[in-house]
Amino acid sequence: MFELIAPFFRHLYERTGLNFIVFYDPHEFGRFVAGISISLQLIFWSLLLSLVIGVVGAWTQRSQSAIWRGCVHAYIQAFRNTPPMIQLLFFYFALGAFTPSVDMGGYTQPIISSFVWAVISFGIFGGAFNVEIFRAGLDAVPESTLEAAESLCFSRWQTYTNVTLPLAFRISLPALTNNLVSLAKTTSLAYVIAVPEMTYVLNQVWSDNINVPEMMLLLFLYYVLVVTLLATALHALERRLVLPGYGQ
Amino acid sequence: MPSAPKSRTGDYRPWPDDKPIVSLNDVHKSYGMVEVLKGISLDVKKGEVICIIGPSGSGKSTLIRCINGLTPIQKGSITVEGQEVNDPKLDKLSLRRKVGIVFQQFNLFPHKTALQNVMMAPVLILREPKAEVEQRARALISKVRLTGKEDVYPGHLSGGQQQRVAIARSLAMRPDVMLFDEVTAALDPETVKEVLLTIKELAADGMTCILVTHEMGFAREVADHIYFTDLGVIVEHGAPAQFFTNAKDPRTRQFLSQVL
Ligand SMILES: Nc1ncnc2c1ncn2[C@@H]1O[C@H](COP(=O)(O)OP(=O)(O)OP(=O)(O)O)[C@@H](O)[C@H]1O
């Protein structure tokens, strides 16, 4: 792959001065690939955590206990109404200051790396929205459908897993797609706590090589590609799960 | 109190013909401060079809929902095959296996096909072998005249077709009593006929049916006994011939003059 494209981009640089160094310099190419890998992992784990928080939160919001409901409500208010970058800085610098470090033989390393802090922070940020999205989905399942299940001898748990959840998930999916796509974009903020993801890596590359416009363009295209793929996948899922004859 | 036959999980004996299969005795039901049922008593024998009619808000749906324990009562007793519905120790599963219910709004599971809707409860709850259930479900779908619609989702079926799937879905649990709560009220006149025909055939097969309906002609035709309720009490009841021509209570007469 690299051998195939390298001559072209080297040639391009020599002829036109357009310096896509990550495509012809082996060292910079390595950085670039590592950046992609970290960035995709960051997106994956952040979305996953936000989904788990969303499901658990929505479940908790329907609990009998007013205290639990209050906690979830406070969490949603706090994390929907503050900028994600401030949340990230708060987690990394404020909470990170209190987490222990381990001796790695000569130097110390915090138990929770900046990557993990970023996942925690984005998961919690996106989760706050997901709770509301899932809750709206659960609320939209008609009481009468659940009653039909009950009268067919379904237990509460059987009704929940076979009727409530499948319907709520389908109802939630369009809003969920929006939020997950938005969260995927937000992960680029991780560069402020030096997570070596795409934005951070290309920032380093353009500092070293003074090729800001080219790397900016690349960064831009990278996010267009990733976000398009994610949205396409989620929309395909939506189409697969659509309730035939309902709501369209 | 006659001793109840064992639930279907044990050695099952059919309920004797001479004792009421469903029996309500002085049933009182309130929602908060509002008393909706104020002492309802009625008996339904095996194979009998009874119709409950009455003005909107008179508590007909509430009555139906009480019979299969969807909502508790405050006073009185309801028994189904000798089993007290209001008993806190009641095994709801064994009650609901005997009692099928069909609602005004069909309430099918929109993410399942017609066939899956019918098969779901027997496979999932009774854990019956899938092949056997499928065979029975297909037979039921053909019984309600929907052959060919097995793999169609509820959203792509007409109201009347959905309602017949709902009837088949209830029958798949092999109930002894069927409750119908204004099952044609949400349908257009054309499809009402199909659904009524299905119920009529069911009644002719000997199924015990309790129907709430606004279709007076239908009630007259299929019912063995008609109950008129108003404001939470049974105002008057009788065999259809006598009920429709010879109503005594002025409230019944006024209601009949409006709907006939
Ligand atoms: N869940 C509930 N909570 C409070 N009140 C209720 C509830 N369900 C029904 N009611 C009230 O109980 C009364 C009887 O309602 P019900 O639905 O049994 O009447 P109905 O005879 O079925 O009327 P309709 O012909 O309109 O279906 C009504 O006044 C209704 O407002």
Ligand SMILES: [Mg+2]
């Ligand atoms: Mg009603």
